[in-house]
Amino acid sequence: MIQDIGEGVFSNAFSLAPARTGDLLFCYRGDDILVAGDPDAPRLPLYGELTPPCHHIFSLDGSGCYICEEILKAPEGFFYTKAPALARSHPDRKTAFAVITGLQLSRWEQSRRFCGRCGAPTQRSQIERAMICPKCGQIEYPKICPATITAITHQGRLLMARGRNSAPGRYGLIAGFVEIGETFEGTVRREAMEEVGLPLKNIRYFKSQPWGFSDSQMIGFTAELDGDDDTLRIQESELAEAHWFTAEEAPRPANDISIASELIWDFIHKHTKAK
Numbered sequence: 001m002i003q004d005i006g007e008g009v010f011s012n013a014f015s016l017a018p019a020r021t022g023d024l025l026f027c028y029r030g031d032d033i034l035v036a037g038d039p040d041a042p043r044l045p046l047y048g049e050l051t052p053p054c055h056h057i058f059s060l061d062g063s064g065c066y067i068c069e070e071i072l073k074a075p076e077g078f079f080y081t082k083a084p085a086l087a088r089s090h091p092d093r094k095t096a097f098a099v100i101t102g103l104q105l106s107r108w109e110q111s112r113r114f115c116g117r118c119g120a121p122t123q124r125s126q127i128e129r130a131m132i133c134p135k136c137g138q139i140e141y142p143k144i145c146p147a148t149i150t151a152i153t154h155q156g157r158l159l160m161a162r163g164r165n166s167a168p169g170r171y172g173l174i175a176g177f178v179e180i181g182e183t184f185e186g187t188v189r190r191e192a193m194e195e196v197g198l199p200l201k202n203i204r205y206f207k208s209q210p211w212g213f214s215d216s217q218m219i220g221f222t223a224e225l226d227g228d229d230d231t232l233r234i235q236e237s238e239l240a241e242a243h244w245f246t247a248e249e250a251p252r253p254a255n256d257i258s259i260a261s262e263l264i265w266d267f268i269h270k271h272t273k274a275k
């Protein structure tokens with residue numbers, strides 16, 4: 001998964017330390033990020049090459065990571081590229097994870113410049129990763145939206161679905177955001193009932209993953225169909241199609257960065273007979 005970059009490589013410890021020469025700079029312009037070098041595997045700017053106003057966001061491999069506080073015009077030798085696409089394709093997983101996590105923080109900081117309660121300009125907290133309102137005291141923490149994703153199985157088959165906006169052949173698992181007043185298990189049950197009309201049993205936690213692409217925390221589960229009626233009643237506002245697949249038939253994931261791919265491979269490995 002995208003966050004699997006080694007124990008201790010990424011540290012989100014809060015710091016007020018100023019940037020030093022050689023620290024990594026994360027300069028976003030909307031969803032774009034400033035980079036240099038090979039367009040297929042670009043590198044991040046270093047503090048020293050550029051010296052914009054910036055503040056610490058996290059550390060990577062012992063290097064401080066700093067986010068620019070203003071939008072820079074690309075200097076000679078640097079260019080902007082789409083941060084989500086870069087995070088999906090960069091050969092260095094550490095860079096990929098840092099780019100998408102930095103983008104999540106950038107979107108949050110940009111959307112919390114004013115207090116949602118009283119409208120006053122906010123300030124960055126000096127004690128934790130938060131935006132605070134100096135007028136009314138409102139505190140805003142980074143936006144992290146929990147969502148469940150579930151590998152639903154029945155008699156050795158896995159349920160895979162294709163969203164209305166997904167390309168033909170691109171199947172995923174049943175997933176959805178956690179609603180107010182809901183447990184994760186409650187979300188798993190509700191999404192399965194809403195999207196494919198299936199009751200579930202044996203709902204078990206699998207793993208979780210930070211998913212900065214959509215400001216989410218994905219919480220993975222496995223579950224089984226409760227009963228024998230495996231008829232799929234598709235919610236057409238969400239899904240284009242859904243089917244049960246054996247391990248041999250299941251479409252293979254396009255990459256290994258998501259928890260969906262790990263859940264699918266887990267099913268395939270468990271249900272493939274040793275030859």
Ligand SMILES: [Zn+2]
Pocket residue numbers: 115116117118119120133134135136137138
């Ligand atoms: Zn306020």
